[in-house]
Amino acid sequence: MTAEVESHTVxxxxxxxxxxxxxxxxxxxxxxxxxxxxxxxxxxxSWIYVFGVLTIAALLVVVATGVVxxxxxxxxxxxxxxGHFFNSLHFWSVxxxxxxxxxxxxxxxxxxxxxxxxxxTWITGVxxxxxxxxxxxTGYLMQTNADSQxxxxxxxxxxxxxxxxxxxxxxxxxxxxxxxxxxxxxxxGLIVVLHxxxxxxxxxxxxxxxxxxEPAAASNTAEVTS
Amino acid sequence: MPPLISAALxxxxxxFSWGWLQISVGNLIVILVMFVLFILALVxxxxxxxxxxxxxx
Amino acid sequence: MSKTxxxxxxxxxxxxxxxxxDILKEGVIALIVVALLSVGLAGIFSSPDEKALTFQxxxxxxxxxxxxxxxxxxxxxTESAGYGPPYNEGGDGVSVGPLNMQKLMGVRIPVNPADDFxxxxxxxxxxSQETVDALKAWKDASADQQAAWATAFDDAVQATADEEGVxxxxxxEKGDYGPVPVLAGALTDMATSGAYDGVLLAQDPNGFYxxxxxxxxLFMGDxxxxxxxxxxxxxxxxxxxxxxxTGSYPGQAWLWLYSFWYQLPVFNALDDADPASMxxxxxxxxxxxxxxxxxxxxxxxxxxxxxxxLRSIPKWIPLHKLIWRDYYRSIRG
Numbered sequence: 001m002t003a004e005v006e007s008h009t010v011x012x013x014x015x016x017x018x019x020x021x022x023x024x025x026x027x028x029x030x031x032x033x034x035x036x037x038x039x040x041x042x043x044x045x046s047w048i049y050v051f052g053v054l055t056i057a058a059l060l061v062v063v064a065t066g067v068v069x070x071x072x073x074x075x076x077x078x079x080x081x082x083g084h085f086f087n088s089l090h091f092w093s094v095x096x097x098x099x100x101x102x103x104x105x106x107x108x109x110x111x112x113x114x115x116x117x118x119x120x121t122w123i124t125g126v127x128x129x130x131x132x133x134x135x136x137x138t139g140y141l142m143q144t145n146a147d148s149q150x151x152x153x154x155x156x157x158x159x160x161x162x163x164x165x166x167x168x169x170x171x172x173x174x175x176x177x178x179x180x181x182x183x184x185x186x187x188x189g190l191i192v193v194l195h196x197x198x199x200x201x202x203x204x205x206x207x208x209x210x211x212x213x214e215p216a217a218a219s220n221t222a223e224v225t226s
Numbered sequence: 227m228p229p230l231i232s233a234a235l236x237x238x239x240x241x242f243s244w245g246w247l248q249i250s251v252g253n254l255i256v257i258l259v260m261f262v263l264f265i266l267a268l269v270x271x272x273x274x275x276x277x278x279x280x281x282x283x
Numbered sequence: 284m285s286k287t288x289x290x291x292x293x294x295x296x297x298x299x300x301x302x303x304x305d306i307l308k309e310g311v312i313a314l315i316v317v318a319l320l321s322v323g324l325a326g327i328f329s330s331p332d333e334k335a336l337t338f339q340x341x342x343x344x345x346x347x348x349x350x351x352x353x354x355x356x357x358x359x360x361t362e363s364a365g366y367g368p369p370y371n372e373g374g375d376g377v378s379v380g381p382l383n384m385q386k387l388m389g390v391r392i393p394v395n396p397a398d399d400f401x402x403x404x405x406x407x408x409x410x411s412q413e414t415v416d417a418l419k420a421w422k423d424a425s426a427d428q429q430a431a432w433a434t435a436f437d438d439a440v441q442a443t444a445d446e447e448g449v450x451x452x453x454x455x456e457k458g459d460y461g462p463v464p465v466l467a468g469a470l471t472d473m474a475t476s477g478a479y480d481g482v483l484l485a486q487d488p489n490g491f492y493x494x495x496x497x498x499x500x501l502f503m504g505d506x507x508x509x510x511x512x513x514x515x516x517x518x519x520x521x522x523x524x525x526x527x528x529t530g531s532y533p534g535q536a537w538l539w540l541y542s543f544w545y546q547l548p549v550f551n552a553l554d555d556a557d558p559a560s561m562x563x564x565x566x567x568x569x570x571x572x573x574x575x576x577x578x579x580x581x582x583x584x585x586x587x588x589x590x591x592x593l594r595s596i597p598k599w600i601p602l603h604k605l606i607w608r609d610y611y612r613s614i615r616g
Contacts, residue, residue, distance in 0.1 A: 040304040041297045043610040047267040050313065057313035061321050078332060087332070088325035091532075096320055098537050099256060103264045111606060112597040114588035116293025126585045133537065140535075146333040147529050150513050152496075153504045154520060161377040161570035163384030166369035166391040171501075174494035203297060207607040208598060210614075211292045235328055239517065239531040246546050248523050252533035260536075268605045 029201045037200070044204050048111075051104035052199075056192065058097035063185060065090040070181055074142050094136060101129060113205045121202060124195040131188050138180035141170055333516070333529045338483070338499075341508035342474030347450045349474055351440050352506035353467040356396040358437035359430070361505040363396045370394040370501065377571045384571070392497055397433075400502045401470055404482045414469040417462030424461065432461035520545045540580070544573040 015021060068086045069076065077087035105125070114122035140151050152170050159165035169175055239250040249257075342349040355361040359373065367374035368385050369392045376385030406418055421429060435458055443454040455464075473479040483502075484493050503509045518524035525542035528534035544550060550573065552566040565572065588594055597603060604611065 037306055038304060039301040042300040042302050042613070043607050044304070045272045045302060045609055046606045047270050047272055048264075048606055050309070051263075051267065053309055053313045054317060057310070057317040060314060061317050065321075078334075084329065084332070085325060088328070088330035089321050091330040092324035092328070093317065093321040095256060095324075095533055096317055099260050099263070102260050102537065103267065106260075106264050107267065107606070109587075110597050110600075110602040112594065112603070114594070116291050116295075118294075119588040122588050123585055126581075126587075130581060130585075136535070136537075143332070145335050146512055147331065147516075147518075149336055149500065149503070149509065150516075150518050153500050153509060154513075154518075154525070156500070158570045158574055160366075160369060160385055161568075162574045163388040165385075166388035169369075169392055169495065169497065171497040171499075172495045177494075202294070206293050206297065207610050208601075208603045210607075210610070235531045236331070237531060238515070239527070241517065250517070250527055250531070250534065252528065252531055253526055253536045256533045256536045257539075268602065272609070 030197065034200050034203075040204060041206065043207050043210070048103075048107040049204070051100050051107060054100040055097060055104050056196070058093055058100055059188070059192065061093040062090060062097055065093060066181070066185070074177060075144050078145070094139070097132070098136075101132070105129065111205060112208055115205055115208075116202065118198070118202050118205055121195060121198040124191055124198060128188060128191040128195055131184065131191060135180060135184040135188055138176050138184060141176045142173070142180050144173070328532070331529045331532045333512075336503065336509060336512060337477075338474040338479045338503070339477040341503065341506060342471050342479070345506070345508055346471055346475065347452050348507045350452060350467050350471045351450055352502075353401055353470045354433065354437045354440050354463060355505065356400045356502070357429070357463055357466065358433035359397065360434075360437055361396060363394065363400075363501040363505050366501075370497075371396075377568050379568050379571050379575065382571075394497060394501060396501070396505075397429075399486070399498050400483070401466060403486060404473070404479060405466065405469055407486070408473065408478060408482050410469055413465055417465035417469070420462040421466060428461070432459065432463050436460035436463040436467075521551050541573070541577050544576060545569065 012020065015024075065086055069083075069090060072080070072083060076083035078084075108122065108125065137155070141148050141155070155170050156165055159168060159170060168179075235252075239252060241248050241250055242254060338349075352361065356364060359365070363370065363373075365374040367376035368388055368390050371390060371394055376383060378386070402418065402421065405414060410418070424432070436455075439455050439458055439460070440450060440452070442456070443451045445451070470479065473482070483498055484496075485491065486493070486498070489495060513519050513524065516529045517527050518529070520542075523542050523546065525538050525545065526534050526536060549562045549565045550569040552560065552562040556563040556566075558564075558567075583590065583593070
């Protein structure tokens with residue numbers, strides 16, 4: 001028999017505190033076996049499903065190689081073979097990042113993966129795509145070479161034409177660099193985390209017409225022969 | 227690590243043109259890789275996963 | 284009367300069979316695969332790095348063009364001089380009907396090409412007595428007098444062009460050009476010597492720690508040097524350049540749709556087209572129009588789950604039958 005709490009006050013019910021409410025919500029929506037699952041519905045059996053994790057893996061390589069580049073600054077790769085190699089790693093991992101992301105996007109479209117209250121999963125995915133484009137763009141501006149001179153010169157016209165250029169000066173290397181190295185990766189990371197948590201919370205979308213052979217009931221208790 | 231074929235990539239690109247459509251070999255390869263990966267992902271059989279017959283625990 | 288709530292079966296927790304899955308193992312394998320691919324590609328193909336262009340390079344390889352561009356800055360006939368906001372009031376900027384966001388935002392990055400690119404750099408560096416006298420004559424003159432000299436000399440310089448547009452500065456006709464020829468010559472000499480690159484960079488307001496290269500990009504873009512680089516590397520907007528990289532490297536394939544609009548003839552009217560024509564007007568506003576088009580398409584992509592028709596395409600073209608063929612087979616059985 002556990003000892004009774006000798007106290008004048010009663011322990012607060014979870015609903016009484018922000019913390020309690022939040023903790024209960026997290027525990028309900030993302031219990032450990034949902035957060036770190038070791039099983040998936042049987043329909044999650046196609047190579048198309050690996051492109052989400054491949055995109056994240058590529059993003060990690062992009063960030064890691066980017067961090068190495070920050071250690072020596074944006075001009076290191078012009079004068080150092082090691083620096084140039086890390087620039088190459090960063091360049092190719094970005095190519096891989098977009099290749100895998102696009103294949104992941106195509107797969108999710110043809111699966112209509114927004115079904116079953118998964119609209120926010122789709123939306124966070126597309127938004128992370130857009131922010132990734134902006135991040136890559138600032139990266140291209142940071143090259144401190146002739147290509148970045150050209151891109152800067154051309155891009156200013158597009159941004160000036162819609163008024164953005166007055167606030168985001170593509171020719172200001174300091175502004176560009178801080179956005180690329182600090183602000184935008186944080187935003188990308190945040191949106192990707194939200195996106196993945198939504199996938200974990202809702203589960204992988206079931207097949208289209210998965211319940212066609214079901215009675216009209218909403219439940220999906222199909223007896224499946226393996 | 228000395229690059230092996232990089233000298234070739236520093237030269238001007240080869241372009242494929244069909245009318246107003248023009249694409250560099252590098253970009254064409256990237257786009258073809260995307261299509262190939264997508265198609266393979268759809269058609270290649272996915273291994274394993276038949277061990278759980280009934281409701282999972 | 285009981286309320287029957289329509290439940291979306293796709294939202295319900297899965298009650299069917301499961302298969303074994305290892306999320307951490309999958310993540311580690313993916314990371315190793317991508318790392319190896321990156322190392323392989325980097326090791327074999329390296330990455331592009333075309334050395335940055337300099338004013339010294341421009342003035343050395345194309346001194347007539349540098350000279351002529353300098354004159355144009357003083358005369359106010361260059362793209363920078365007539366750009367408008369955010370740099371100056373030299374033009375109205377790009378409008379789409381009544382909407383002109385460029386003008387609305389105002390001049391937030393002030394650039395006066397004549398002063399910033401020519402007069403101030405010459406004034407802040409050691410120059411010959413002839414140049415010092417020319418600077419004094421320019422600064423003492425009224426704005427109208429400056430314009431008269433510079434415009435006359437700009438016209439005279441451009442008049443020496445042959446059929447291909449190649450200038451011959453030895454054939455400039457005599458006229459009343461004030462100090463302009465000396466100023467342009469002095470700036471060209473300064474650029475050729477390499478001094479101009481440093482002096483322009485070290486100008487106020489940031490001086491020593493300058494990271495804002497607005498003046499450099501605008502001035503260099505006014506001439507042929509940067510433009511020729513863009514053409515040689517096939518980076519011009521109307522040849523799908525937005526997607527391309529220098530050398531033979533893959534570029535930004537993901538910009539294909541943004542780049543696409545710049546290829547349409549309506550956004551590519553020739554310079555001598557009738558300004559009142561639809562294609563000339565669309566071309567003049569192309570940067571804004573295309574940005575708005577891409578913005579709209581992006582919004583459509585974000586909100587796809589809510590757009591009838593578009594969101595039904597996966598049902599009409601059933602690629603999903605390939606993806607989930609094992610599952611469909613199992614429930615049919």
